[in-house]
Every structure is written in C-alpha cells, then in structure tokens.
Amino acid sequence: MKIATYNVNGINARLPVLLQWLEQAKPAVVCLQELKAPQEKFPLEAIREAGYEAIWHGQKSWNGVAILTPHIPAEETRRGLAGDPDDSQSRYIEARVNGILIRCLYLPNGNPAPGPKFDYKLRWFERLKTHAAQLIKQNIPAVLAGDFNVIPTELDVYKPERWLEDALFRPETRQAYQQLLAQGWTDSLRKFHPQQPIYTFWDYFRNAYGRNAGLRIDHLLVSPALAGRLSEAAVDHQVRGWEKSSDHAPTWIRLADG
C-alpha cells in the first residue's frame, strides 16, 4: 500500500502534472497540500476521470488540503486541527483508509521569523503534538503526512548556514519536530536513507532544481503500530523537472499488508 504526500502549489495550475504522476505512481492514498482553491473550484471531475475520489477542505487564495483514494472516497474523520476553534486556515484533513488513520497536514511556513506568523507556526505545532500524542497513547495505526515546513537536520538542506534564521530551520522549529518524533513516530524517509541528503522541495529561484539546491520539508511519520510494516520510502524527484511543476515533489512510503 503506497501512501504519498504532495504539495501541489495550486491544484488547478498543476492539474496536468498531478494527473500524469497519478497515472504513473498509482498511489493508494495521496495527501495534497496548498490547493490554493476555494471549495467549489476543486477539479473533482478530472480527478475522477483519473480513477480517484477525493475529500478536500478548500480555501480562497491559499492553503487547502485533500486526500485522494482510488474509486471510493476516504472515510473522513476530521477537518481542521483540534485545539483552536478560531483557526480558519484550511491546513488539516483526516480520514480512515484500510484501517489506517491518515492525517494530512500543511504546517504554517512561519516566515518572517520572529513575528506573528512564526508564533502561529509554533502554536499550530503544539496543537499537532497534542493531537498526535493521543494516537501514540492509544496505539492507533496512523500516518502524519504533509508539508511540515520543517527542515529537520543539516542533512536536509543544501547549505544549512544560509537557513539558520529561517522559520523552517530555526531551533524552535527543529526542536518541535524532534519532540514530535520523540513521542514514537518514525521519520520514514530517514529510516530508509539515514545518511544521504534527500530533498522534497526546490524553489523556483536561481535554477535550484538544476543545482539540486533543495530542502527536505515534506514528511511521512508513521506510528509505532505501523512501523513494522514500512517497506520502502522515496521521493519522485523527477516530477519536479516536469513542465509547470510544483516547487515540491511527491514523496511516498510503502506499507506491507497488515
């Protein structure tokens, strides 16, 4: 069972790339972020023609998350991250698929830091940790998948010294991520590739993809109840080189049958 996460950076602008990748990769679950589309502008018909169903939480201009599954829509269990009823940004959707809880998230970018946006990022992170800890406690098979906007370590960025002040790499951000992992979550990509740089994002400036000047900020964390089933983890980095691509590449794991 292949579970993927992909920040599309505008689902309508990326539709041809998304459909092409779906056809090739054939994932069983896809968590999408940055739809950049209001609820009614989600391209459901095109997704259906590609053999997928969707649940999604749109928003005008920014954010927006979705979960795609073949043939049958995922059984939605929540939309909107718990812990702040006043948070109106569409950054979280959750569903149960084949007995696994899938949490699709788009953590705030947080720049410029310090500042109110960084404060919002750290508060959002705290809510996520609280929510995640409950799953660990109950030993629920779960995956946290999405654009975390976190560069976990120096291995995950082409030039760490340039990112020290950035909200994606500041000590508070990295510490929050480490605290999340310390609950018992497995960082799937690192489990299979412990030593080498792996990137999931290359910005549009200065030929970043051509120079492989990337960041690893899209993550798939699996709960202890699932860790034994992890069989593979990878980035479909070639998709970043396609025409009209997102600045992120699809990232995925494979789970053995439970």
Next chain:
DNA sequence: ATGTCAGGCGCTGCCTGA
C-alpha cells in the same frame, strides 16, 4: 539582496504569500 511562481482583483499590472 536576489530570484519565481500562484491567485486575487479586475482588466494591467501590482499585491501578498511562499
């Protein structure tokens, strides 16, 4: 500091967010 995208507004080019 730079650079490049998307969407929104509203009609052309500029703004914000990333």
